[in-house]
Amino acid sequence: MSMSDSDSSSYAADYKNFKQISRERLLHEMLRSAKTGDSKSTWKVLIMDKLTVKIMSHSCKMADITDEGVSLVEDIYKRRQPLPTMDAIYFIQPTRENVIMFLSDMSGRKPLYRKAFVFFSSSISKELVMEIKKDALVLPRIGALREMNLEYFAIDSQAFVTNNERAFEELFGDEENHHKAVATLNVMAMRIATVFASLREFPTVRFRAAKSLDATTMTTFRDLIPTKLAAGVWDCITKYKKTIPNFPQTETCELLIIDRTIDQIAPVIHEWTYDAMCHDLLNMDGNKYVHEVPGKNGGLPEKKEVLLEDHDPIWLELRHAHIADASERLHEKMTNFVSKNKAAQIQHGSRGNGEISTRDIQKMVQALPQYSEQIDKLSLHVEIAGKINRIIRESGLREIGQLEQNLVFGDAGVKDVIKFLTANEDAIRENKLRLLMILAAIYPEKFEGETGLNLMKVARLTNEDMIAINNLRMLVGQPETKKTSTGAFALKFDIKKKRAARKDRAGEEETWQLSRFYPILEELIEKVSKNELSKEDYPCLNDPGPTIHGSSPYAQLHQNPPAHSMRSRRTPTWARPRGSDDGYSSDSVLKHSSSDFKKMGQRIFIFIVGGATRSELRACHKLTGKLRREVILGSTSLDDPATFITKLKLLTAQELSLDDLLI
Numbered sequence: 001m002s003m004s005d006s007d008s009s010s011y012a013a014d015y016k017n018f019k020q021i022s023r024e025r026l027l028h029e030m031l032r033s034a035k036t037g038d039s040k041s042t043w044k045v046l047i048m049d050k051l052t053v054k055i056m057s058h059s060c061k062m063a064d065i066t067d068e069g070v071s072l073v074e075d076i077y078k079r080r081q082p083l084p085t086m087d088a089i090y091f092i093q094p095t096r097e098n099v100i101m102f103l104s105d106m107s108g109r110k111p112l113y114r115k116a117f118v119f120f121s122s123s124i125s126k127e128l129v130m131e132i133k134k135d136a137l138v139l140p141r142i143g144a145l146r147e148m149n150l151e152y153f154a155i156d157s158q159a160f161v162t163n164n165e166r167a168f169e170e171l172f173g174d175e176e177n178h179h180k181a182v183a184t185l186n187v188m189a190m191r192i193a194t195v196f197a198s199l200r201e202f203p204t205v206r207f208r209a210a211k212s213l214d215a216t217t218m219t220t221f222r223d224l225i226p227t228k229l230a231a232g233v234w235d236c237i238t239k240y241k242k243t244i245p246n247f248p249q250t251e252t253c254e255l256l257i258i259d260r261t262i263d264q265i266a267p268v269i270h271e272w273t274y275d276a277m278c279h280d281l282l283n284m285d286g287n288k289y290v291h292e293v294p295g296k297n298g299g300l301p302e303k304k305e306v307l308l309e310d311h312d313p314i315w316l317e318l319r320h321a322h323i324a325d326a327s328e329r330l331h332e333k334m335t336n337f338v339s340k341n342k343a344a345q346i347q348h349g350s351r352g353n354g355e356i357s358t359r360d361i362q363k364m365v366q367a368l369p370q371y372s373e374q375i376d377k378l379s380l381h382v383e384i385a386g387k388i389n390r391i392i393r394e395s396g397l398r399e400i401g402q403l404e405q406n407l408v409f410g411d412a413g414v415k416d417v418i419k420f421l422t423a424n425e426d427a428i429r430e431n432k433l434r435l436l437m438i439l440a441a442i443y444p445e446k447f448e449g450e451t452g453l454n455l456m457k458v459a460r461l462t463n464e465d466m467i468a469i470n471n472l473r474m475l476v477g478q479p480e481t482k483k484t485s486t487g488a489f490a491l492k493f494d495i496k497k498k499r500a501a502r503k504d505r506a507g508e509e510e511t512w513q514l515s516r517f518y519p520i521l522e523e524l525i526e527k528v529s530k531n532e533l534s535k536e537d538y539p540c541l542n543d544p545g546p547t548i549h550g551s552s553p554y555a556q557l558h559q560n561p562p563a564h565s566m567r568s569r570r571t572p573t574w575a576r577p578r579g580s581d582d583g584y585s586s587d588s589v590l591k592h593s594s595s596d597f598k599k600m601g602q603r604i605f606i607f608i609v610g611g612a613t614r615s616e617l618r619a620c621h622k623l624t625g626k627l628r629r630e631v632i633l634g635s636t637s638l639d640d641p642a643t644f645i646t647k648l649k650l651l652t653a654q655e656l657s658l659d660d661l662l663i
Contacts, residue, residue, distance in 0.1 A: 015600065018199065018632050019310075022154040023059040025198055026091075030148060031068035034089050034117040043071035045088045045113060047105075049098055050075075051151070051163065052091045052121055058153040076101050080112060087143065088113035093151070094124035099131060106138045117144040121151040122190055123239070149197035149244070151190065152634075157310060158624065159617050159633040162191040167636035168260065168610040168647045171225055172475065178221060185225070189232025192607055192634060196255075197240055202248040203255035203605060205234050205541040206533065208262065225609055226257045233257070234541045253603040256528055256538065260610030261475050263520035264441040265408060265501060267613050267644040268434045268472075270401045272514045274326040275319035276614040277388045278308060279640045291383060306380060314381050320618045322512035323392070327385045334378050396424065400431050401514045407438050408517055410500025414439065414446055414455075421458045432459040433468065434641060440473045442501045447473050468648045475651075521606060522619040528604055529627045601629040611639040611647070 016024070034044060046065065048056060053075070056065070065073065074080050076092060088105075092098040105112045116138075124147060133139060152160040170177070170184050196203060207230035210223040233255070240247050260267070270280065278284060287308050292301040308315050314333075318326040392398060403420055406412035417439050421432060436459055440447050447455065447469060456466050527533045535543070604627075608616070612635035620631040639647070 017157045017630065018160070018195075019059065019154040019157045021199055022150065022152075022160075023064070025148070025150055026056060026059055027064055027068055030091060030119050031065065031070060031089060034087065034143065035069060042069070042087060044069050044117075045072045045074055045083060045086055046070045047074045047076050047080075047088055047090045047092070049077065049092050051093055054153055054163070055121065055150065056091065058155055080105075082110065082112045084110065084112070084114060086113055087115045087117065090116060090118040091148070092118070092120060094120040094122060094128060094147075096128060099128050103132065103135055103138055106141050107135060108137065111138075111141055115141055115143045118142060119144070119146050119148045121148055122194055123147055123149065123236075149194045149240070151194045152192075155638060156617060156633075158620055158631065159612070159635075159638070160195060161612075161635055161637050162188050164188050164636040169650045172222055172260070172610060173651045176221070181221060182228075185229050186232055188609070188636065189229055190236055192229075192233050193236030193240065195605070195632075195634065196237060196253075197244060197247075199253075199603070200244075200247060201253045201603060202237065202241070202251050203253045204251045204543070205230050205237070205255050205257070206528075206538045207257040207541075208259065209537055209539055225259050229607075229609060230257045230541055251542065253605060254528055255605040255607065256524065256533070257607045257609070258521075258524070260608060262524075262608075264472055264475060265438055265517075266519040266521070266615050267611065267639060268437045268641050269404050269408070269517055269615075270397065270434070270514075270641075271517075271613070271615045271618075272322055272324075272401065272512070273320050273614070273618055274323055274385070274388075275308075275618070277323050278384060279614060280642075281388055281391045282384070284308075289380075289384065291380065312377060314377050318381070320621055322515050323385065323388055324512055326381075327389060330378070330382050330385055334382060337374060337378060395428055395431065397431070398514065399424075400427070400435060404435060404438055405514060405516050407435075407442060408501050410498050413498035414443060418455070418458060425460065429459075429461065429465070430642070430645075433461055433465045433645065435459075436461070437469055437472050437645075440469050442499055444473045464649055467652060468645050471648045471651045517615070519613065519616045519619055521608070521616045522623065525604060525606060525619065525623050525631055526627070528606075529623075529629060600624075601627075604629055604631045605634060606631065607634040609636055611635055611637045611644060613639065613644075 070089070076098060090102055092102070102116070102118065106116050132145065152162055154160050164184060164187065167184055167188065171181050207226040210219050210227055241249060282289065289306050289308055290303055291306070293304045295302050310316055318329060321329065403412055403416065406416070417435060436455060446452065456469065606620070612633055617633055617638070620633045624631045
């Protein structure tokens with residue numbers, strides 16, 4: 001089978017971003033294509049499974065779906081009312097269970113629906129196709145039977161996840177279950193490949209090579225995760241070349257596959273942008289924020305759910321801005337809005353004499369709907385920013401953030417951390433834990449034996465916290481105290497000096513204080529764009545060169561570890577010039593919106609096994625403007641610090657005792 005050769009506008013001359021293309025494929029290629037013959041004016045039923053419901057909800061709103069003629073959305077596994085006069089659109093995974101349910105719906109003398117248009121989220125096996133075709137009653141009732149090859153969640157205009165929430169535990173845990181791990185990688189590879197099917201892109205596939213300290217070191221399954229995943233993606237892509245109409249036959253973009261071991265600091269350091277602070281400090285459920293609004297007719301306050309997403313222009317503008325910048329801009333917006341809006345002036349009693357003329361009332365009525373909507377959004381974000389700033393003050397977060405960044409850039413060391421912990425015994429436990437995790441990433445050997453226990457006792461951490469630190473330290477192998485110049489974390493250094501995990505880079509633009517940290521991913525993307533990635537550390541599966549071309553993807557298993565990536569320091573100042581255009585400020589993000597994408601070069605895709613961070617998503621948006629290439633981030637999940645720490649604790653099959661940590 002092959003995916004339908006749609007005439008969707010997604011593939012027209014106008015350049016659309018990743019999420020727009022995903023949305024239009026679902027609405028136009030799937031829902032709209034079911035409008036055939038006499039069914040053009042007929043309402044339809046949309047039937048999905050649990051996964052495809054999430055796929056659809058991340059790309060489309062209910063209004064979008066109803067606009068395409070869908071009057072009812074149903075769960076394939078729930079009992080449904082027969083609607084024999086209506087057509088049904090099935091958007092389901094190609095599993096045996098789903099096929100059995102579909103055949104049950106449409107077989108017999110009285111099928112549930114008049115006609116079925118079936119769209120599979122990924123490739124269906126020949127055996128299941130034959131099972132459908134051999135049912136003589138069902139076959140004439142099928143209006144379409146196609147592979148959509150769209151099995152990912154478009155969580156952002158430039159990001160997707162494969163919904164492998166437990167991948168970190170299954171692939172990096174100490175309980176080896178190769179069968180489960182291989183199955184996880186196979187699903188992941190297939191879902192990544194469907195991104196390229198949707199975008200009609202044929203990538204050059206690069207991956208982080210397996211690391212080995214020396215010739216005697218055994219390469220583990222964990223070391224081979226990017227290698228095996230790259231091979232799986234490549235296998236799917238080569239099949240698409242033969243089966244999908246209009247699929248490119250030569251490379252059109254670049255894909256780099258890495259894993260969470262590439263940067264242990266990014267998931268736990270405090271990220272100071274509005275987006276990251278919302279998800280880090282507020283009790284949000286995904287993108288849902290719950291706040292209180294005044295009750296109707298003077299009643300008790302009511303709780304209201306709002307989504308912080310792309311449909312909110314204020315969120316879109318400010319999400320990647322530093323929290324201090326976002327707060328300033330919100331204050332300016334509110335001030336300007338009140339000064340310019342007639343209804344707002346009247347509402348705020350700006351007229352000195354308190355009298356309202358007929359003309360004023362007319363203007364107020366005209367302005368009120370717009371005023372109400374805008375003031376609601378502005379008030380919401382002013383409230384959120386105020387709450388974040390209050391938490392920062394009350395928890396002493398600025399001092400912690402400064403110490404975190406000083407550690408990363410080599411301006412602080414172990415003694416500074418001990419001094420802070422001793423002087424701030426009442427600091428929030430999670431903040432102390434995150435501080436020690438950053439320390440462990442930079443000085444892994446300091447957490448061995450009694451030294452590590454003493455550090456954690458000074459911080460008054462729990463046994464579970466100690467397990468999280470130990471698992472972070474062990475994520476890329478046991479550090480060697482005698483060979484401090486080797487290993488994933490270690491750098492060459494004088495034992496008497498403080499060690500930097502990021503390197504200064506001269507001539508960088510000024511920015512806000514506490515935003516010096518940038519994830520390692522940023523430098524990797526820049527190297528991909530400049531074609532400066534080491535071919536030994538990051539081999540390419542479809543490289544025409546003799547070292548890779550024509551050989552098995554497993555031929556590159558014993559490579560030297562990649563050089564420890566360094567990151568620049570930004571000059572700390574709370575007075576960043578407003579006019580600077582660094583591709584990171586909210587003005588710059590808006591300037592490089594999707595309308596300008598058609599001037600961009602080839603897309604760059606980065607996939608992180610084991611969870612991505614909001615700082616990495618921000619880096620992709622920033623570099624899209626800077627490099628003039630759309631950078632798309634993929635991962636198994638998008639994790640906030642608390643989620644990442646919880647996953648770290650689950651890496652060990654059994655709880656470690658204090659004696660285990662002394663080893």
